[in-house]
Amino acid sequence: MKTSAHVLAMAVVLVHMAFVAFAVAGGLLALRRPRVAWVHLPAAAWAAAIALVGWICPLTPFENWLRVQGGDAPYTTGFLEHYLLPILYPVGLTRTVQIATGGFVIAVNGLVYWRVFRRAARSRASGAGSSAPAGRRARS
DSSP, X not given: OOOHHHHHHHHHHHHHHHHXXXXXXXXXXXXXXXXXXXXXXXXXXXXXXHHHHTOOOTHHHHHHHHHHHTTOOTTXXXXXXXXXXXXXXXXXXXHHHHHHHHHHHHXXXXXXHHHHHHHHHXXXXXXXXXXXXXXXXXXX
């Protein structure tokens, strides 16, 4: 039977995975919902900083601490550990790969936000004073 610490450790893994996915691809949500940018930009900046500077995300030691508290060795085998953890903690992770990952996060989000800001500028320029929501204005 799994202890509550082990269950919490698995929850941290899932939160970590969701955060990484949001940091990398959350800008795509901002294309539809521009207000998401207020949450996504700091998340993407944090993820890029972790990768570029070589820091360790605080979720990693927290997860390992929970595993030890639950009587488990960190990263024991199991479905999540076997299939999902290698994405977050690849065996061949080098400093070069970390820097490339950080650059990838910045490049993807730079392209997405270029489009978000361009769309917002067009919307303001063409629809100033219109009461219809952005993206739903009638086209002439």
